[in-house]
Amino acid sequence: MFAVDDSLHRASPIHGGVPMVVHLHGGxxxxxxxxHPDSWYTSKGEVGSTFSSQNHxxxxxxxxxxxxxxxxxxxxxxxxxxxxxxxxxxxxxQKEQEFLPVGLPLVIQDKRFFDNGEINFPSVGILPDYHEQWCPKYYGDTILVNGVIWPFFKVLPRLYRFRILNxxxxxxxxxxxDKPGMYFYQIGTDGGLLPQPWNLTSLTLAPAERADVLIDFSGLRNxxxxxxNNSGPTPLPxxxxxxxxxxxxxxxxxxxDEEEGYREGLVEGDxxxxxxxxSLLMDEKPLSKEDVVAVRTLSVVEWDDANHNPMIFTLDNHTWEDPIVQKPVEGTTEIWELVNLRINVHPIHIHLVQFQVLNQQSFSSLSYESGNCSLQVAYGENGxxxxxxxxxxxxxxxGWKDTVITWPGVVTRVIIRFSQRNGSAFGFDPSEGPGYAWHCHIVDHEDNVMMRPFVVTPNNTLAALVFLYRHSRKCTYHLLWK
Ligand SMILES: [Cu+2]
Structure with missing residues (x-):
């Protein structure tokens, strides 16, 4: 459908077909x-180096x-x-649906089109001698919701639940x-429900972030x-x-429209x-700094040419193909300090887990890079x-997140427990298989190696208990893994 860029490290089947592999983001x-990015496969039967099954x-x-x-x-x-x-x-x-409807998805995407209606993706890059096709950011000039340009939606003068995805x-x-006095009552983030809603007049969503919101139309007449509206500048900020x-x-x-307003997504009660x-929250074991066993300081960097054109992006100064460094132990808690050293904002997504943002702290990246000062970031906040x-x-x-905005010149600290939100072990062995990824969710950056692998290390202390837990379950998936 689109030109491919052979100058990037990419899935490249010999016999044609489109390589693909589905990721359930937040799953x-x-x-x-x-x-896993190297677990791709094609309709012709070719597969990537870590492929094991097309059934997920x-x-x-x-x-x-x-x-x-x-x-x-x-x-x-x-x-x-x-x-x-x-x-x-x-x-x-079922319990959730006693209180709330499932809600209506609003999947927001921007695209460009040719006059004949086909999707226009650039076939020549900004640095064609270096990258044939790659552009650092694909911005559409048209916004779609659930695949429709500028849709309208008939509602009753009532309260609705929407699941917004950037x-x-x-x-x-x-x-x-665009009506004064109307709010988003945000009831959930990427990682699920909040303890109580907060009301916002504006809602910032990076690529991949989600917001679970209620919108109240009850003050409006037929x-x-x-x-x-969107007022997000490009690039942000x-x-x-x-x-x-x-x-x-x-x-x-x-x-x-009191007659034809949509009836799904409608919240009972006024x-x-x-x-x-x-009552909807799981029994949660809160994340605590006391439990932290490791602090990882990880750079978020774009590398420009002399004309300030971004050539390549890295996390932790490595590319996707470099050896795995991040090997957290299952069940333990870590702090990841994401140090954004350049002038662009990057939304960083970590697979497998939901985490929380501890804090954000701005620093002088110029002084830091010239070695004139220190960050002492581990637990830091000094330096x-x-x-x-x-x-x-x-x-x-x-709230709980799987994607976090890392602002330029800011250290963004997130606390992560390599377990479920309630602290329980996962119902599968996360140390098996090819491992996971963490990456920028500007997908153009992700494709130009702003992505790193990580694996989960088995926890020997917990191993016996977790083994019993997983084997006591009735589901057959454990056998299926084998
Ligand atoms: Cu990025």
Whole structure:
């Protein structure tokens, strides 16, 4: 469908066909079902180096949340995602549905089109002598919701639940509603439900981030409309919103129609305060700094040529093919300090786990890189490069996350436990199989090696208990792995 770039390290079948492998983003799954980038396969039967099966098994035993699935084949993810290999995947429960409807997915994506309606993906890169086709960020000039440009949606004058996903390749969304006094009541993040909702007039979503929100149309009369807007500059945060293509401001128009308003997604009860959210949370064991066994300081860097064109991106100063460094032990808690040394924002996604943002702290990257000061980042928050004390995460970055915005010149500290949200062991052995990935979710960057592998190391102390737990389960998937 699109030109491929042979200068990138990519899945390259000899006999043609499109290599692909699906990743369930946010899913707690065995690594052989995780869409490892080298586990691709084609319709002609060719496979990547870590392929084991084209059947992926999702056990769906995790907190209630909206996941999404997309292609993850090495070096061509951006093409497969732009071509349409993206969708939402919601894990719910009967108990949840006694309180709340499953909600309506709003999968937001930007694309470019040719006049004949075909998707326009650039076939010549910004550095054609170096990378034939690669562009550092694919921005569409048109925004789609669930595959439709500028849709409208008829609602009743009531409260609805929506699951919003930013499925754009590179565009950060800053969402708002164009009626004063209307809010997003955010009830969940990437990683599932919050203990209580918070109300926001604007909602920032990086590529891959999700927001579970209630929107209250009850103050509107029949025939009135509300537009879901975007004011996210490109790039965030330095871009000029007045340079945005005109068809990327407006996303979706809600029209109040008492006769024909959609009845799915409708929340029972008249007020957000009527809903008892705490009853929906799993018994959670909170993440604690006291439990941290390792702090990893990891750089987030783009490497430019003399004309400031980005040539290559790295995490922890390594590319995808370098030996695995991150080998956390199952069940233990770590802090990952993501040190963004350049001027671009990168949303970093870690497979397998949901984590929490501890804090963010800005520093002088120029002084740091010239060796004139120190960060002493491990547990740090001290060090002469820092410009200010560590700050709590922005409100929309609280709660459980699988993707976090790393701002330029900022250390973003996340706390991760390599277990389920409630502290239990996973229902499968995460140390088996080819392992997992962590990467930038600007998919163009991901394809230009801003991605690193990690593996989970078995926990010998817990091994006997976990072995009994996993073998006591009735499900057959454990046998299937074997
Ligand atoms: Cu990036």
């Amino acid at each position: 707690e799954v065995h690594s052989s079902s995780d869409g 098994i999702y056990i769906n035993e995790q907190s209630l949340l909206a996941l999404w699935y997309h292609d993850h084949a090495i070096g061509i993810t951006r093409l497969n995602v732009a071509a349409g290999l993206t969708g939402m995947y919601i894990i719910t429960s 499925a754009c390749s590179a565009r950060f969304l800053v969402l708002s509603l 025939g009135m409309s509300v537009v879901l 330095s871009g000029d919103i007045y340079q945005m293509p005109p068809m990327t401001y407006d996303i979706l128009k809600f029209i109040v 007020y957000v305060s009527d809903i008892d959210f705490s 002469s490069c820092f410009l200010e004390p560590a700050k709590d995460p922005y409100i929309y970055q609280r």
